Amino acid sequence: MAFNYHRELQAWVIPLLLTGFFGYLMCHSLLSVFEVTADALLLCFAVDVETNDGSAEKPYFVDQELLAFVSQSHNLAEKQKHRRMRPFQDHEDGMELQPMV
Numbered sequence: 001m002a003f004n005y006h007r008e009l010q011a012w013v014i015p016l017l018l019t020g021f022f023g024y025l026m027c028h029s030l031l032s033v034f035e036v037t038a039d040a041l042l043l044c045f046a047v048d049v050e051t052n053d054g055s056a057e058k059p060y061f062v063d064q065e066l067l068a069f070v071s072q073s074h075n076l077a078e079k080q081k082h083r084r085m086r087p088f089q090d091h092e093d094g095m096e097l098q099p100m101v
Contacts, residue, residue, distance in 0.1 A: 048062045079101065
């Protein structure tokens with residue numbers, strides 16, 4: 001309806017909308033490839049950790065930095081779970097923020 005009453009809009013609105021639409025499609029495609037790659041790497045990591053034990057006979061094939069990052073994240077999650085399960089002490093009221101270690 002806007003194009004019928006304002007003929008000057010036809011000159012720039014349609015190319016702008018097409019460019020925006022194709023830009024969205026390109027970004028979506030790129031991020032989809034990135035997502036599939038990240039999922040595949042994490043699945044390979046899980047299979048490697050499950051089948052190998054890090055010994056000389058069955059060494060890990062995963063990058064050591066990724067292995068250290070995942071183990072550090074796991075340790076941090078365990079500490080937070082422990083912190084939540086710990087009962088409050090007499091001087092704690094449960095409202096104070098505690099620093100993350």
